Amino acid sequence: GAGVSQSPRYKVAKRGQDVALRCDPISGHVSLFWYQQALGQGPEFLTYFQNEAQLDKSGLPSDRFFAERPEGSVSTLKIQRTQQEDSAVYLCASSSGVAGATGELFFGEGSRLTVL
Amino acid sequence: AQSVTQLGSHVSVSEGALVLLRCNYSSSVPPYLFWYVQYPNQGLQLLLKYTTGATLVKGINGFEAEFKKSETSFHLTKPSAHMSDAAEYFCAVSGGTGANNLFFGTGTRLTVIP
Numbered sequence: 052g053a054g055v056s057q058s059p060r061y062k063v064a065k066r067g068q069d070v071a072l073r074c075d076p077i078s079g080h081v082s083l084f085w086y087q088q089a090l091g092q093g094p095e096f097l098t099y100f101q102n103e104a105q106l107d108k109s110g111l112p113s114d115r116f117f118a119e120r121p122e123g124s125v126s127t128l129k130i131q132r133t134q135q136e137d138s139a140v141y142l143c144a145s146s147s148g149v150a151g152a153t154g155e156l157f158f159g160e161g162s163r164l165t166v167l
Numbered sequence: 168a169q170s171v172t173q174l175g176s177h178v179s180v181s182e183g184a185l186v187l188l189r190c191n192y193s194s195s196v197p198p199y200l201f202w203y204v205q206y207p208n209q210g211l212q213l214l215l216k217y218t219t220g221a222t223l224v225k226g227i228n229g230f231e232a233e234f235k236k237s238e239t240s241f242h243l244t245k246p247s248a249h250m251s252d253a254a255e256y257f258c259a260v261s262g263g264t265g266a267n268n269l270f271f272g273t274g275t276r277l278t279v280i281p
Contacts, residue, residue, distance in 0.1 A: 054210070055210065084268065086271075091176075091273070092273055092274075093171075093257050093259075093271030093272050093273045093274050094211070094257070094269075094271045095271070096267075096268035096269065096270070099267045099268060106267060107267040107268065110268065142210070142211070144211075151261070151266050151267040151268070152199075152261040152266050152267055152268050152269045153199050153218065153261055153266060155213045155216070156211075156213070156269070157210075157212075158203075158210035158211040158212070159210050160208065160209060160210045161210065
């Protein structure tokens, strides 16, 4: 597609359930980022991939969060045993360059997760 | 470490009036600075960025921002607001070349009054 595509757009989960959020970046984009945006806050960095390599996962809040990009294109963010504090919009962004966040990032519309 | 402070979570201006959205940053290295805009039900998109060189940068839709190192500021301006400018605006900073992530402010919601 022409832009970054994320699915599902909305997800409601019961506390303790596992969820998986998908990101389809712009074709050919090397860099891929995941951000978490809580209500009323700016996006906060979770993790960064360069092709299939996860080069930075310093922003993942706990070991319940796991991200992968096995073939260097589509990425999945998995959250195990969801908690209410995980409720947020999860944003995916991609970039054509390898210079991390110094280039222009193209964002998807986000996946809104609500944990009951 | 890098951080951004956006003064004013909500700003209202009349159509045709000057738009000024404030951003101050903190960075331990020469910063790269960005403004992103988020229209309702859309993803964030880049308005403009400062990396090196000219401190006054021009972006899309008539917006511009000036990097002032002495004031650690990167305020966003537009001479004349348009109804279509109503959106949420985020200032962000990264740690320069090779930095892996952007640090975003909490955002400023701009309302344009007809």
